[in-house]
Amino acid sequence: MKRTFISDIKEAGIEEVLLKGWVHKIRSFKDFAFVLLRDKSGVVQLVVTDCEKLKTLKQEAAVEVLGEVVENDKAPGGIEVNVRKLTVVGKTHYELMPFSINGKEIEASLEKQLDYRTISLRRPDKRAVFKIQEEIVEAFRNYLREKNFSEIHTPKIIASETEGGSEVFTVNYFERRTFLAQSPQFYKQMMVGAGFERVFEIGHAYRAELHNTWRHLNEYVSLDVEMGFIKDENDLMDLEEGFIKHLFSHLKKTCKKELDRYKITLPDIDKIPRITLSDAQEILLKEFDKKSPVGNIDAQGEILFSKYIKEKYDSDFVFLTKYPSSKRPVYTMPDDTFEGMTKSFDLIYKGLEITTGGQRIHDYKELKENMIKFGCSPEDFDFYVESFKYGMPPHGGFAIGLERITMKILDLDNIRLATLLPRDVNRITP
Ligand code: AMO
Numbered sequence: 518m519k520r521t522f523i524s525d526i527k528e529a530g531i532e533e534v535l536l537k538g539w540v541h542k543i544r545s546f547k548d549f550a551f552v553l554l555r556d557k558s559g560v561v562q563l564v565v566t567d568c569e570k571l572k573t574l575k576q577e578a579a580v581e582v583l584g585e586v587v588e589n590d591k592a593p594g595g596i597e598v599n600v601r602k603l604t605v606v607g608k609t610h611y612e613l614m615p616f617s618i619n620g621k622e623i624e625a626s627l628e629k630q631l632d633y634r635t636i637s638l639r640r641p642d643k644r645a646v647f648k649i650q651e652e653i654v655e656a657f658r659n660y661l662r663e664k665n666f667s668e669i670h671t672p673k674i675i676a677s678e679t680e681g682g683s684e685v686f687t688v689n690y691f692e693r694r695t696f697l698a699q700s701p702q703f704y705k706q707m708m709v710g711a712g713f714e715r716v717f718e719i720g721h722a723y724r725a726e727l728h729n730t731w732r733h734l735n736e737y738v739s740l741d742v743e744m745g746f747i748k749d750e751n752d753l754m755d756l757e758e759g760f761i762k763h764l765f766s767h768l769k770k771t772c773k774k775e776l777d778r779y780k781i782t783l784p785d786i787d788k789i790p791r792i793t794l795s796d797a798q799e800i801l802l803k804e805f806d807k808k809s810p811v812g813n814i815d816a817q818g819e820i821l822f823s824k825y826i827k828e829k830y831d832s833d834f835v836f837l838t839k840y841p842s843s844k845r846p847v848y849t850m851p852d853d854t855f856e857g858m859t860k861s862f863d864l865i866y867k868g869l870e871i872t873t874g875g876q877r878i879h880d881y882k883e884l885k886e887n888m889i890k891f892g893c894s895p896e897d898f899d900f901y902v903e904s905f906k907y908g909m910p911p912h913g914g915f916a917i918g919l920e921r922i923t924m925k926i927l928d929l930d931n932i933r934l935a936t937l938l939p940r941d942v943n944r945i946t947p
Contacts, residue, residue, distance in 0.1 A: 518583070524558035526586055527596060534598065536561070536582045537606075539639065542619045543576060550574075553619070554582060554598075560641070562589075562597040570603055577614065577639070579607025627931060634938060634947050645775040646935055649768065650923045654719055656767035657740050657917075660760050666715040666742070671704035673697060673721060677897055680846055686725045686735075697723035700916060702848070703901045705743035706877055710909045714745040719919075729942040731931045732816075732869060734920060736940040742874075743914035750850075750860040750876045753913050754791060754836050757864060757872065761834065762786045768926070779927045784833065790826060791836040791862070793855075797822055812844035820868035838862045840875075847891040848884070850876040850913070860913070867925045874915025881905040 518535045526534060538556035550571050552563040563582060565571055574580075584598040615633045616625035618640050623630060630637035637643050658668065675698045678685045686697040701718050708716045722739040747753065765783045768776065776783065792800075797814060801807040805821045814822060814837070826835040839858040842851055849859040861875030878884045884905055885895045895902045923935035933939040938947060 522558040523554070523556050523561045526561060526598075527594070532586055534584060534586055536584070536598065538580065538582075540574060540576050540578050540580060543571075543574065545571065551597075552600075553593075554580070555639070555641070557644075559594075561594065562592040563600050563603075564597055565600045565603060567600070567603065574603075574605070575609045576619070577611075578605050578609050580604060581606050627933060631933060631939060631944065632947070638937075642778055643934075645778050646923060646927060646929070647937060648775050649772050649926060650919065650935065652768055652771045653764060653919065653923060653926075654740070655771075656764045657717070657719065657760065659767075660763045661715075661717045661742065664715070664756075666717045666744075667708075667713045669701075669705070669708050669713065669716045669718050670720065671698075671701045671708075671718060673723070676900075684725045686723050699724055700739060701741050702846075703898070705741055705914060706848070706909075706912065707901065707904045709743050709745040709912045710904050710907070714910075715743070717742045722916075727942060732921065732924075734932055734936060734939055734941060737921075737936075738919035740917040740919055740922075741914065742916070743912060745910040745912040747876065747911055747913050750838070750862060750874070750913055751791075753874050753876070753915055754789070754838075754862060757874070757915055757917075758786070758789050761789070781927060783926070786834070787832075789834045789836055789864075790830050790832055791838055792826075793839045794837050794841075795839070797837055800825060812841040819865050819870060823865055823868040826865075833867050835865050836862050837865060845875065847888055847893060848877045850878050851887075862915075864915075864917075866922065867928075869921060869925055871921045871925065872915050872917045874913065876911070876913035879905065879909040879911050881909070 520537055521529055521534045523536065536554060538554045541553035541555035541560055544551040548568060549564060549566045552565050553560050554563050563584065581604045582600055583602040584600040586596055586598055588595060589597045615636055616629060618636060623637060623640060674688055674690060675696050678696050678699060680699040685699055688695050688697055700722050701720060705716055705718060718741045720739060721736055723736055726733055726735065765786055769783055798809040801809055801814065801818050801822055804825055807818055807821055809815065809818050823835065826832055839852060839855055840861045841857050842859050845859045845861050849861050852858045852860050859875060863870050864872035878887055884902060888895045920932050920935045924932050929935055
């Protein structure tokens with residue numbers, strides 16, 4: 518007999534079903550028990566009358582069930598299954614669960630949830646986060662493929678760092694000291710030049726940052742885009758704005774249950790405001806008496822500025838544009854019209870930076886000069902700089918942090934809750 522997923526029982530309309538899943542909860546009575554069965558798609562009530570079996574049945578055992586579907590208004594979802602045969606196919610070997618997983622709220626600290634990740638993820642509400650995440654990836658992929666972007670996979674063990682700074686992990690690669698990629702930056706640009714023109718990558722990025730905060734991971738998934746033959750950075754912001762619109766309509770279609778579970782109503786996206794960094798800094802000072810660091814706004818500034826944008830434009834998103842050269846990586850295109858500034862941007866969503874992007878320098882000589890100006894020697898990046906000799910088109914791109922956008926869509930208060938198996942300063946297991 519073919520297995521039926523719980524969410525399909527009603528639609529299948531069959532009377533006899535084979536179900537597989539875990540024992541979510543047992544409510545025993547004198548000569549029967551209501552057993553809630555959970556699979557990846559939902560929970561259904563079973564009526565079990567085999568008292569011998571019930572004596573040994575434990576919560577979270579993996580089981581297979583043959584039974585008859587009957588309607589019952591009082592049962593969750595309006596149906597229940599009268600069990601004819603129940604077989605334990607995965608025994609339990611615990612005395613006490615690390616924490617209860619069938620209550621309304623999880624009663625375990627974040628650290629404990631992460632220590633016992635396979636247990637906390639058994640909760641449908643915790644797993645719902647990753648359904649949303651899966652659909653973000655799906656929307657990213659189908660939006661870009663539809664626009665003629667090619668999906669690429671670039672190395673994560675690399676010979677030289679790309680984003681500057683010291684936040685890079687080293688790896689022993691046979692006799693050599695190498696690094697874990699902080700971003701696919703150089704490779705995505707090179708592939709534009711290699712003739713793919715438009716590329717995207719969904720892959721891990723590594724940051725040896727010591728920040729142990731609610732928004733930082735040491736390993737995260739980067740949704741990267743790079744596009745050739747652009748006019749300027751506005752083409753990139755248009756592309757990302759289009760993606761956000763597409764994403765929200767995709768999630769409304771595919772994740773209704775999950776969004777409802779988190780009480781999230783996604784707004785219709787129209788235009789995302791684009792404001793220069795220097796204007797944003799002025800607004801922060803004027804409206805909130807908030808001073809900003811040179812060439813940036815800090816985490817509290819991002820929160821206050823988002824508040825201002827929400828009130829003024831009714832938007833959860835805002836692009837901050839024109840960051841100074843001194844605060845952007847060496848590959849960033851200077852802006853001729855704005856002394857000392859670059860054609861770059863950040864996207865802030867509900868008070869958190871989720872994207873950095875911009876136009877890149879595409880001229881070989883200009884790139885080399887900028888590297889020297891930045892105090893790094895072009896020879897160290899030969900493999901990258903070399904590819905600019907052969908007609909590199911004007912290009913640019915951006916990257917979205919997958920866990921950050923997931924966290925913000927669901928209003929989670931810690932990025933670890935949007936990470937299957939987080940890596941942070943203290944955590945390297947499970
Ligand atoms: P940037 O370094 O700003 O830019 O990273 C892009 C986006 O990646 C996410 N992110 C992180 N998420 C979780 N933990 C971290 N430690 C972390 N660091 C970054 C954020 C951020 O906005 N090469 C450029 C992108 C480009 O210009 O194409 C880059 O990597 O959401």
